Amino acid sequence: MKFKINRLRLVEELANVSRAISSKATIPVLTGIKLALNQHELTLIGSDTDISIESILSSDNEKLNLQIERTGSIVLPTRLLNEVVRKLPTDTVEIEVNDQFLATITSGQAVFQINGVDGAQYPLLPDIQTNQRLKLPTMFFKQMVHQTIFAASNQETRPVLTGIHLTFDEHSMTAVATDSHRMGLRQIPLEIPTDFDHSVALNVPKKTLLELTRIVEDEQDLYLAISDQQVIFTVDHLTIYSRLIEGAYPDTSRFVPENYTTTITIDAPEFLNAVDRAGLLAHEAKNNNIQLNVEGNAAYLSVQGNEVGHVEEELKAQKIEGEPIKISFNPDYMKDALKAFTQGTVELRLTSAVRPLVLVPVFSTEVPHSQLIQLLTPIRTH
Amino acid sequence: MKFKINRLRLVEELANVSRAISSKATIPVLTGIKLALNQHELTLIGSDTDISIESILSSDNEKLNLQIERTGSIVLPTRLLNEVVRKLPTDTVEIEVNDQFLATITSGQAVFQINGVDGAQYPLLPDIQTNQRLKLPTMFFKQMVHQTIFAASNQETRPVLTGIHLTFDEHSMTAVATDSHRMGLRQIPLEIPTDFDHSVALNVPKKTLLELTRIVEDEQDLYLAISDQQVIFTVDHLTIYSRLIEGAYPDTSRFVPENYTTTITIDAPEFLNAVDRAGLLAHEAKNNNIQLNVEGNAAYLSVQGNEVGHVEEELKAQKIEGEPIKISFNPDYMKDALKAFTQGTVELRLTSAVRPLVLVPVFSTEVPHSQLIQLLTPIRTH
Numbered sequence A, B: 001m002k003f004k005i006n007r008l009r010l011v012e013e014l015a016n017v018s019r020a021i022s023s024k025a026t027i028p029v030l031t032g033i034k035l036a037l038n039q040h041e042l043t044l045i046g047s048d049t050d051i052s053i054e055s056i057l058s059s060d061n062e063k064l065n066l067q068i069e070r071t072g073s074i075v076l077p078t079r080l081l082n083e084v085v086r087k088l089p090t091d092t093v094e095i096e097v098n099d100q101f102l103a104t105i106t107s108g109q110a111v112f113q114i115n116g117v118d119g120a121q122y123p124l125l126p127d128i129q130t131n132q133r134l135k136l137p138t139m140f141f142k143q144m145v146h147q148t149i150f151a152a153s154n155q156e157t158r159p160v161l162t163g164i165h166l167t168f169d170e171h172s173m174t175a176v177a178t179d180s181h182r183m184g185l186r187q188i189p190l191e192i193p194t195d196f197d198h199s200v201a202l203n204v205p206k207k208t209l210l211e212l213t214r215i216v217e218d219e220q221d222l223y224l225a226i227s228d229q230q231v232i233f234t235v236d237h238l239t240i241y242s243r244l245i246e247g248a249y250p251d252t253s254r255f256v257p258e259n260y261t262t263t264i265t266i267d268a269p270e271f272l273n274a275v276d277r278a279g280l281l282a283h284e285a286k287n288n289n290i291q292l293n294v295e296g297n298a299a300y301l302s303v304q305g306n307e308v309g310h311v312e313e314e315l316k317a318q319k320i321e322g323e324p325i326k327i328s329f330n331p332d333y334m335k336d337a338l339k340a341f342t343q344g345t346v347e348l349r350l351t352s353a354v355r356p357l358v359l360v361p362v363f364s365t366e367v368p369h370s371q372l373i374q375l376l377t378p379i380r381t382h
Helices: A007-018 A078-087 A138-146 A206-215 A268-282 A331-339 B007-018 B078-087 B138-146 B206-215 B268-282 B331-339
Strands: A002-006 A032-037 A041-047 A051-058 A067-070 A072-077 A092-097 A102-107 A110-115 A133-136 A163-169 A172-178 A182-189 A201-205 A222-227 A230-235 A238-243 A262-267 A290-295 A298-303 A309-314 A319-322 A325-329 A345-350 A357-362 A371-376 B002-006 B032-037 B041-047 B051-058 B067-070 B072-077 B092-097 B102-107 B110-115 B133-136 B163-169 B172-178 B182-189 B201-205 B222-227 B230-235 B238-243 B262-267 B290-295 B298-303 B309-314 B319-322 B325-329 B345-350 B357-362 B371-376
Touching: A002 A007, A007 A032, A007 A041, A007 A051, A007 A078, A007 A092, A032 A078, A051 A206, A072 A078, A078 A110, A078 B268, A110 B268, A133 A138, A138 A172, A138 A182, A138 A206, A163 A206, A182 A331, A201 A206, A201 A238, A206 A230, A206 A238, A262 A268, A268 A290, A268 A298, A268 A309, A268 A331, A268 A345, A268 B078, A268 B110, A325 A331, A331 A357, A331 A371, B002 B007, B007 B032, B007 B041, B007 B051, B007 B078, B007 B092, B032 B078, B051 B206, B072 B078, B078 B110, B133 B138, B138 B172, B138 B182, B138 B206, B163 B206, B182 B331, B201 B206, B201 B238, B206 B230, B206 B238, B262 B268, B268 B290, B268 B298, B268 B309, B268 B331, B268 B345, B325 B331, B331 B357, B331 B371
Parallel strands: none
Antiparallel strands: A002 A067, A002 A092, A032 A041, A032 A072, A041 A051, A051 A238, A092 A102, A102 A110, A110 B309, A133 A222, A163 A172, A163 A201, A172 A182, A182 A371, A222 A230, A230 A238, A262 A319, A262 A345, A290 A298, A290 A325, A298 A309, A309 B110, A345 A357, A357 A371, B002 B067, B002 B092, B032 B041, B032 B072, B041 B051, B051 B238, B092 B102, B102 B110, B133 B222, B163 B172, B163 B201, B172 B182, B182 B371, B222 B230, B230 B238, B262 B319, B262 B345, B290 B298, B290 B325, B298 B309, B345 B357, B357 B371
């Protein structure tokens, strides 16, 4: 194979497909990036078997300045290829591969020769034929991922909890993540096409959604397709293939208490800063927790005496209603949950010292088919 | 003790003195910051015994808004104090210390109580009385440190090589650093006061000079004083005390060859980029080295075949003169040396494959009493 291409465009696209590649890859060929060249396009692929990212670069795209001279395919070492192309001296790079899969990479006076592997040794991507396909609202979708992903589990003991659970109804899509200590739920409005079976439920690995949000720009069109045990996201010339996590997701609807006895309405950043401050002393103690104490019209955060010290702060709430209560929570989980509300006002809903703390937004106007709930399990203290 | 102060100014000053404090401090009191308050000023001190930084904040400085109510002193835990003050909610912070050395830190609704230690337990700073004092040209001095410090050794086997060696003559100051594989030398012009004994030579620890360059701004006045085994730098309201490293520094003047047979004149960033590129493959090999090959009017960098690949690049030199030569060097050391020349043109001077490579700047106009030399020991290959 032999081609020339704009160097900076190639740097970008190599970075995109490299996102799929794991530094811990155990299958040797997956430590590399596959470059496959046909008469019309250059295809780059990176994969860790769970997730594969494919970038198709067409010779019709003038910005790429892609000149194809001889077709073929090769796998080249990821880090070295990225760094070499990034550091080459001119705007154009030429890559020529001989019969022994030695790639000669030329740019200006610099000539690199790097040993590669036959592209035929690289696993094939699934051939997706499906009608289960819909267009996603890109900005809402990215928001949804950011507002839930932190609540997913990092522990492989219950694999299904390491993913985000996506469900659909006629007018919306909902994401839920939980590590069993906390839960984030976000529903976004979305018109479901009539030929899309909206009874489907997907457990998508965290990494897939995280890398996707890093790749897709707000103004780009984003599509989702489902086929067998795969979910496929498409954005412009990039396709992200991901396995789904098997297993039944817990019924999270029963986690959220239906009634509550105490509510605190407060500016989210104000609350976040107060939790962040008190957290400084909570982190110094063995049991990392903050106590919230509601008495009449006042609410206090405190961390009780440990060797290092003690802190107390009255919350600047907009409204406090209901019964007095004392409840303890993990400051780091509360900070994660509050960050999901960005600049808005939140309502903190409490029932008892042993029932979950629930955070919901206080909107000036309601968006239909939209919902955000953050839930924390309290810490039981004596 | 009891005082109020502008919170953001206190954040800055705590950060300044914290630079001296080691996270590995073994003497408990040195894990903290000392705050000492007299009728007129608040003094903050951080130290790791080798280096101590003192910040004196005067009640006359209106920007500080320092209001002193009751004198006294305390030592408070560094990280916690820094973070608490940084995260407090209002522009003013009040610190009150009781007889049990419990500090109450108040800002708006937030009240922290942090256990401290009696300030009397903190080691005293040396009381410096000396005429060995001079004003340094701040920008030149910072340049000098950056152009030599990377060549100092990280290994404690020869402590004297872990420092920078400072010497003086009537019109200049010279810094030398070497780890015995390479050497950086910079001389800067400087008028020495008549009462300053310029026969003095100082081995200053790397950390002292590194932290000093981070603290001092180009436009600030910087003073150096010498007393017993201490060097003292003063900048505005900050004083940096540092021990000196004992021991005889090697005579580095004999390191630099007097004659050379081959010279290459080249743009420093151009050369740096070529070394950086070839270094990518040198790093993949066991013996991290690049070969430079001068033949007639051309010079080539190359890394010879290893498992991963091979690279060759012709240097875009402005002038190549002298004998043909093949010589190998460590690309990382060469990159460090070339970075010392920033945007200029350099002359690379070569004698033989086993004699040092020398880099000097090619100036359009010479600055008197100014000199820059970078030297690398070649790598012997077969």
